[in-house]
Amino acid sequence: MIGHRRLLDRLAARAARDEVAHAYGIFGPRGIGKRTVALRLAQTLECGTHEAGGCGTCLSCRKIERGVHPDVRLVTRAGDRKLIGIEQIREMREDLALRPLEGRWRVVILDDASELDQGQDALLKTLEEPPSHAVLLLLTTTPAALHETILSRLQPLTLRLVPPAEIEEALAARGIREAGRFAAASAGRPGVALALASGDALRAERERVEAELYRLVASGLTDRFAWAADLADESDPRRRAEAIDVRLMHWSELLRDATVAARGDLARPLRPTRRAETDRLASSVSASDLLGATLLVERLRRDLAFNANARAMLELFALRLPYAPGVRPA
């Protein structure tokens, strides 16, 4: 976890003395780490070690991390619904009434508690007479949206902004480059810093996959078939399908740009950062060959969804991809 260490230490010390409230309000802006603090608090309570944040390695800690602990329930908006349904709160109450199965407590994490609507009344009943083993963690960015009757029954935990240096250090420890830049841009919210960093990781992956196409275009058949064999070799079918799909997704746009450019008019490229390669490809391959390759990629993406033979598909692509030795990327 990034930041909020002292808060967790304090809660762990109290838990060790058996001073656990039945309901906490975990407040703070988006990306500050409310969900993570809630999980760590659940781990603190259920882990046998009484360590702040849990030991992280015992079965209980790992189950909570993976969201499969039978005594720790996350209640959140389902799918694209705007609010947490009243039936979700009823179900939560029935669940909470039962004794814990594996741990000492039954923990409910409600995220975001301001999205309850009429569920607030049902929730209030639980807060008024909580089962002795119940701990509710109500997360929200806007505590003011909670009824006063609910708010008054919560022990408030307001998360403070995390110092940028602490975020930077944590990002760097995770092997993220330019950690300082992301930390500064996050304005004290670790979740924002992580989201920015993962956006960068996605960008890096895209660039890698784009360069792979140009390398293939510049390669002869032997290298292309070796590439197809490598990619088809992944034994986990889902990972293989994902690896192929991410390539075809990026490549269909690159080939589409080259096709349009070969016809002499690329006003709005889908991949402006690859303008140089697109123009080189367009000037060395005919528009109809590029169009053929673009359509083939589209077809392969469709076929992939029906579990077509990956190796055969990739070899077909290797055969039909135009050859243009001059577009090898820098």
Ligand SMILES: [Zn+2]
């Ligand atoms: Zn543990």
